[in-house]
Amino acid sequence: MNKTRLEAFSDGVLAIIITIMVLELKIPHGAYLEDLRPLLPIFLSYVLSFIYIGIYWNNHHHLLQATRQINGKILWANLHLLFWLSLVPFATGWMGENHFASLPTALYGVVLLCAAIAYTLLQHLIIKHHGSDYILAAAVGRDWKGKISLVFYVAAIPLAFVNQWISDAFYITVAAIWLIPDRRIESRISE
Amino acid sequence: MNKTRLEAFSDGVLAIIITIMVLELKIPHGAYLEDLRPLLPIFLSYVLSFIYIGIYWNNHHHLLQATRQINGKILWANLHLLFWLSLVPFATGWMGENHFASLPTALYGVVLLCAAIAYTLLQHLIIKHHGSDYILAAAVGRDWKGKISLVFYVAAIPLAFVNQWISDAFYITVAAIWLIPDRRIESRISE
Amino acid sequence: MNKTRLEAFSDGVLAIIITIMVLELKIPHGAYLEDLRPLLPIFLSYVLSFIYIGIYWNNHHHLLQATRQINGKILWANLHLLFWLSLVPFATGWMGENHFASLPTALYGVVLLCAAIAYTLLQHLIIKHHGSDYILAAAVGRDWKGKISLVFYVAAIPLAFVNQWISDAFYITVAAIWLIPDRRIESRISE
Amino acid sequence: MNKTRLEAFSDGVLAIIITIMVLELKIPHGAYLEDLRPLLPIFLSYVLSFIYIGIYWNNHHHLLQATRQINGKILWANLHLLFWLSLVPFATGWMGENHFASLPTALYGVVLLCAAIAYTLLQHLIIKHHGSDYILAAAVGRDWKGKISLVFYVAAIPLAFVNQWISDAFYITVAAIWLIPDRRIESRISE
Numbered sequence: 001m002n003k004t005r006l007e008a009f010s011d012g013v014l015a016i017i018i019t020i021m022v023l024e025l026k027i028p029h030g031a032y033l034e035d036l037r038p039l040l041p042i043f044l045s046y047v048l049s050f051i052y053i054g055i056y057w058n059n060h061h062h063l064l065q066a067t068r069q070i071n072g073k074i075l076w077a078n079l080h081l082l083f084w085l086s087l088v089p090f091a092t093g094w095m096g097e098n099h100f101a102s103l104p105t106a107l108y109g110v111v112l113l114c115a116a117i118a119y120t121l122l123q124h125l126i127i128k129h130h131g132s133d134y135i136l137a138a139a140v141g142r143d144w145k146g147k148i149s150l151v152f153y154v155a156a157i158p159l160a161f162v163n164q165w166i167s168d169a170f171y172i173t174v175a176a177i178w179l180i181p182d183r184r185i186e187s188r189i190s191e
Numbered sequence: 192m193n194k195t196r197l198e199a200f201s202d203g204v205l206a207i208i209i210t211i212m213v214l215e216l217k218i219p220h221g222a223y224l225e226d227l228r229p230l231l232p233i234f235l236s237y238v239l240s241f242i243y244i245g246i247y248w249n250n251h252h253h254l255l256q257a258t259r260q261i262n263g264k265i266l267w268a269n270l271h272l273l274f275w276l277s278l279v280p281f282a283t284g285w286m287g288e289n290h291f292a293s294l295p296t297a298l299y300g301v302v303l304l305c306a307a308i309a310y311t312l313l314q315h316l317i318i319k320h321h322g323s324d325y326i327l328a329a330a331v332g333r334d335w336k337g338k339i340s341l342v343f344y345v346a347a348i349p350l351a352f353v354n355q356w357i358s359d360a361f362y363i364t365v366a367a368i369w370l371i372p373d374r375r376i377e378s379r380i381s382e
Numbered sequence: 383m384n385k386t387r388l389e390a391f392s393d394g395v396l397a398i399i400i401t402i403m404v405l406e407l408k409i410p411h412g413a414y415l416e417d418l419r420p421l422l423p424i425f426l427s428y429v430l431s432f433i434y435i436g437i438y439w440n441n442h443h444h445l446l447q448a449t450r451q452i453n454g455k456i457l458w459a460n461l462h463l464l465f466w467l468s469l470v471p472f473a474t475g476w477m478g479e480n481h482f483a484s485l486p487t488a489l490y491g492v493v494l495l496c497a498a499i500a501y502t503l504l505q506h507l508i509i510k511h512h513g514s515d516y517i518l519a520a521a522v523g524r525d526w527k528g529k530i531s532l533v534f535y536v537a538a539i540p541l542a543f544v545n546q547w548i549s550d551a552f553y554i555t556v557a558a559i560w561l562i563p564d565r566r567i568e569s570r571i572s573e
Numbered sequence: 574m575n576k577t578r579l580e581a582f583s584d585g586v587l588a589i590i591i592t593i594m595v596l597e598l599k600i601p602h603g604a605y606l607e608d609l610r611p612l613l614p615i616f617l618s619y620v621l622s623f624i625y626i627g628i629y630w631n632n633h634h635h636l637l638q639a640t641r642q643i644n645g646k647i648l649w650a651n652l653h654l655l656f657w658l659s660l661v662p663f664a665t666g667w668m669g670e671n672h673f674a675s676l677p678t679a680l681y682g683v684v685l686l687c688a689a690i691a692y693t694l695l696q697h698l699i700i701k702h703h704g705s706d707y708i709l710a711a712a713v714g715r716d717w718k719g720k721i722s723l724v725f726y727v728a729a730i731p732l733a734f735v736n737q738w739i740s741d742a743f744y745i746t747v748a749a750i751w752l753i754p755d756r757r758i759e760s761r762i763s764e
């Protein structure tokens with residue numbers, strides 16, 4: 001089974017997710033600076049989520065690049081990942097509209113956590129399908145980035161009820177960790 | 192006539208369908224748990240429809256994978272399938288917003304039934320175009336899954352007016368039957 | 383310059399156009415049959431426009447299939463066609479919401495006419511770029527379908543102010559003429 | 574790392590951006606000419622932005638056509654470009670809804686300026702990755718179009734507070750300059 005359509009479908013869904021989030025930036029009726037001000041938290045949450053979806057697209061690209069073949073389980077693991085990512089616009093909008101209040105900030109973390117688990121599962125199934133001597137298995141290695149992200153999300157969710165800015169700082173930190181493209185796989189391939 | 196663009200266009204439409212459904216999850220104005228509660232039935236209907244569109248994408252992927260060439264009739268049969276699937280977000284939203292009331296639950300079944308008939312027609316035209324000795328004809332075989340789905344949909348529609356939870360149980364059952372990827376074609380190809 | 387991205391981009395835009403039209407089917411708040419009734423004209427206009435976009439996708443597919451190379455002019459002629467088609471959801475929604483009133487029906491015809499002219503222009507530029515001995519030039523021939531469509535649209539626009547049902551009948555007739563896939567090109571290619 | 578998915582994802586995002594802008598053309602409730610009149614500025618701003626996104630797609634197409642390989646930095650530079658372009662529908666809608674008032678007109682220029690800078694950066698990274706003897710470096714040359722555009726945007730932003738029609742004239746002029754497809758790269762490739 002070839003991977004072309006899985007990539008094309010994922011690209012389509014991710015392109016739509018990243019773009020419909022901008023629809024939450026409702027056009028204000030006035031034409032002055034104070035009409036834009038209420039949009040600031042929504043804009044900031046949009047920037048954060050744009051970067052997150054960008055990271056997922058980037059990593060998905062690297063992961064599938066190193067994939068030779070897929071099977072039915074991988075198709076569904078991929079859809080499972082897309083499901084959680086499809087909830088990002090909702091979580092983003094809720095968090096932005098409520099000025100990063102505790103519960104929306106925690107829910108944002110839950111969605112990110114579920115997406116991260118789904119990604120780990122997809123990665124695991126692809127490696128298993130190819131065998132442990134596979135280039136990807138070696139490249140991913142101990143996957144410290146993935147593990148740290150999970151820890152940060154798990155910590156950020158309850159902390160949102162203590163002080164949501166701690167959680168937001170955690171989300172930004174995870175994004176910063178991943179923003180550096182996954183050189184592990186890239187460098188292994190070019191070796 | 193090659194199948195690349197038919198796949199690309201179908202991927203695009205299915206990607207949009209699966210993603211715009213999430214727009215029905217209107218962002219609530221409050222930031223508390225009770226603000227999320229009214230969204231629960233809409234969320235549940237979203238999950239069900241996400242799985243259904245995922246199943247259609249999956250099966251479409253398998254079907255086209257085994258297709259060597261297409262013709263004008265197949266193009267239109269494919270558009271016909273996409274038409275019914277494009278109504279899924281509407282049927283989903285209506286069912287979710289009305290807490291799985293009888294008529295919306297029945298209409299959801301009608302849309303699923305029409306999509307299933309359209310899929311059967313598409314499958315039939317592809318097999319006919321390739322000849323009965325074709326791998327797909329052998330793989331699809333008696334297509335018990337497709338037939339059972341049709342029976343369940345036909346039963347679920349009137350039963351929604353008796354008790355809509357029976358219909359919903361039927362829809363979930365059909366989804367569960369299909370969630371297992373179509374190994375029939377997959378295994379034949381790899382033989 | 384290769385045509386792959388022109389096809390991919392057009393597929394994307396057409397997929398979105400065909401799918402966002404369904405968003406005009408606003409989900410009613412009630413759960414009874416009379417809540418659906420006001421949606422009937424919107425649904426009917428949706429079906430008509432779905433078929434039209436389907437026809438354009440189909441013909442675009444055939445046209446590009448027979449195209450070997452493109453140039454900058456063809457890229458812009460294609461964007462010009464997509465521009466008019468992008469107005470179809472608006473024209474459809476306005477016509478549906480106003481129960482096929484005269485002016486919206488006439489505007490629907492204007493958008494269809496402009497799209498048809500844009501398609502003719504695109505076809506002309508592709509044929510010119512390939513030379514007159516080209517397979518497509520022979521296949522398209524005198525293009526009676528294209529010419530009849532233009533005549534019907536031109537007639538339908540003023541007639542909408544006499545009796546809009548005449549115009550609607552014209553739109554349906556044109557759709558019926560095109561629904562039969564363009565065998566001219568198909569049969570020439572397979573010769 | 575191959576460029577196919579970068580092209581596919583960009584095509585998807587650009588296709589969605591160009592199409593969701595039309596959703597700002599809210600369907601009026603009346604069926605008469607005066608119901609359409611308030612939409613005129615929104616329509617005009619839609620036409621301008623459609624052309625701008627078309628120009629970006631066109632130039633992106635040319636740029637990637639001449640690209641042999643990509644790396645992680647290029648992926649992110651491309652996402653950075655898509656981010657600014659994703660704000661075009663918002664800027665367009667705000668400018669159209671407020672009849673080209675000063676601040677929205679200036680913001681439109683800011684978004685165009687940021688997109689232009691992001692494009693220049695992407696182009697620079699691609700040329701750097703390929704080496705200065707690369708066909709693209711020679712083709713782009715001194716890039717007078719890109720430089721003039723930046724100057725015009727920088728001038729248009731403050732001028733919007735003097736007289737916004739000057740700014741709009743600048744935006745239209747830049748669009749006109751780019752509407753002519755980038756023959757520099759095209760002609761070099763075909764040499």
